[in-house]
Amino acid sequence: MIRFENVTKTYRGSQKPGLSGVDFEVVRGDFVFLVGPSGSGKSTCLRLILREDAPSQGRVVVLGRDLTTLSNRKVPYFRRHVGAVFQDFRLLQSKTVFQNVAFTLQVTGASRGFIHQAVPEALELVGLAGKEKRMPNELSGGEQQRVAIARAIVNRPQVLLADEPTGNLDPATSIGIMQLLARINANGTTVLMATHEAGFVDQMQRRVIELAHGEIVRDEVHGGYGDTSQLPSLAPAKPKGAESIAALTAVLELQQRVAAGTADPSTALAYERLLATENATASGVTPDAAVTVPSAATTVPEPTAPEETAPVPDAEALAAANAAVAAMTGANAAAAVEAESAAEDAATPSAPPAAHDAPRASLTGPIEVDVPELPEVGVADRLGLGETDEDENVGPTS
Ligand code: ADP
């Protein structure tokens, strides 16, 4: 399903390779943790699998395709089969929950009918039924990550990649996300998750591939996290501020409009400059992030969701993106993250917490994976088998 053959990745300008002679194979249905200290090559592995980057030597084969020979034209179609979620969620802030999840389907040309079936199903699967019309900033961090997961699985991918998906979340919320990923895996999706969360890795007892300095130092079928002495603490690091997240989403949104040809030429020009600024200044936000959304080879149809709000004028979007990038380069990102964390639980005061976000266990408590729930939910079956269900008014508890 995923095979690395003697893969070396050397980044331009660096002496030491990001990955060096890496060999491993992941079979269908596996749940694999990628662990190792910061800089050990976890994200590089995931980017190679997504074909956001290419190996300097060796081969990466995913779903039977040798990614070194896969043409750029086919990349968007390849990525339909590989979902991805990240530490910083990467939601489009000016779009509703529904629109965020629908977006990938729209850019790949899915029919309106399919979108209106698949999006509610994906949202129900992640526990967000009924929140279709919310904006991302009206959701807690855990809920935002659930939206990102719904977006990643709505295309029914065979592989789900998760790069430190709980890195911005508190421990109780993280457990809910972990359970959700385990359920998705139990439904047949192969999952690769890069993480620093030693507690999860120890408790899940799934396959663990440990990297150090770009090399595999351990590959265990039922592993634990291993040596935690290099971890600063079990509390997840929060290297990225709210501003950088806002900047990224603003840039992504502009990118889509430029790709769709709905941005005027001066906006397109300014967008190029913005990207250059971002790449030059935004340490911690990889330039590659901007190409996560298929753009060059696809046309972006006008959004068709009935919930669609009026489009933001170009100037306004550009100003927002510029402001966000400017803010991101400021020194106060860490403080902003703290403020965001404090505000997180207050974001949806009247809404009951999602079932899996309930703080029922600490990081050191058992991780309960409610696999038997799946048949009752029924959505996962439909996601996998494509059986139609016209009833979109399914409540969160059905
Ligand atoms: P991890 O995700 O485990 O923290 P990464 O895969 O991000 O590690 O990085 C592995 C190594 O490659 C590090 O030394 C990092 O500095 C380097 N690296 C990652 N991305 C880039 C890049 N875009 N340009 C140059 N070096 C990079």
Ligand code: MG
């Ligand atoms: Mg990383």
